[in-house]
Amino acid sequence: MPHITRDSLMSLEGYAKVRPEMRAEVMAHKKNRMVELGDHVTLIFEDEKTMRYQIQEMLRAERTFEEAGIQDELDAYNPLVPDGSNWKATMMIQYSDPDARKVALAKLKGIEERVWVQVADQAKVYAIADEDMARENEEKTSAVHFLRFELDATSVAAAKAGSPIRMGIDHEAYKVEPIALAENTRSALVLDLS
Incomplete structure (x- = not known):
């Protein structure tokens, strides 16, 4: 890419x-590149x-x-910018109330590494987070993270062939059961793959 x-x-x-x-x-x-995971996490897939x-x-x-x-x-x-075998996203954790946000960010430490994508029946691919710098400290996680989902050749081929893509979060304080991406989002993300 x-x-x-x-x-x-x-x-x-x-x-x-x-x-x-x-x-x-x-x-x-x-x-077409935005995915809401629950009420407080939004991913924007970059390109x-x-x-x-x-x-x-x-x-x-x-x-x-x-x-x-x-x-x-x-x-x-x-x-x-994705390089053909991955998706890259900005993850935002959003709480409108500052006090609620402070409490949530303390409970959500590590959430950035518990976000996953799954193509067809392949294994879940967990995010590789914040490769540029740490965005978490002893007290809390950041409200913004940068994620990379590195796909194997089988998942890339399945996505390009039209297979469903699901996402979720497996964090003890914020679980999001698998959701299937809407067709407009699935189609947009497939364009990032070579």
Whole structure:
């Protein structure tokens, strides 16, 4: 799968001209790549389009046009682009009440490693979490994690052949029984596989 390069990014001026249209396009694109697991966990499966948008937004927000700053953003976000044998997702743990969120994040330590996907009748594939840095401490887990689901060749072939894809969470404080992905989401994720 192609990674985003410096030469493939728009200049700040060029991006400003297309930003409203690009934002609308990416938001619609993300709807097909979003999975809610229970009431408080949402996964957004990233791809080249979502990461390109994120990089362009970061460069815009920080007014970055120097090569070193652009390379820093590429280095930060390119690892979240799937490479053909995996799915990569941003996981968000959301509680609207700050006190409830604090209590929940203390109980949910380790949840990021208990999220799984399953293609057809293959074995569950548990997430490899936060490869860039630890996002958990002695007291709590983070509200945001970055996950990678590494699939074997059999699961990739089954997904591409139209087999169902299920997800769930096996954490003692937050269990989500297997849910089958909607067809629009399943189809979007299959595009990440080569």
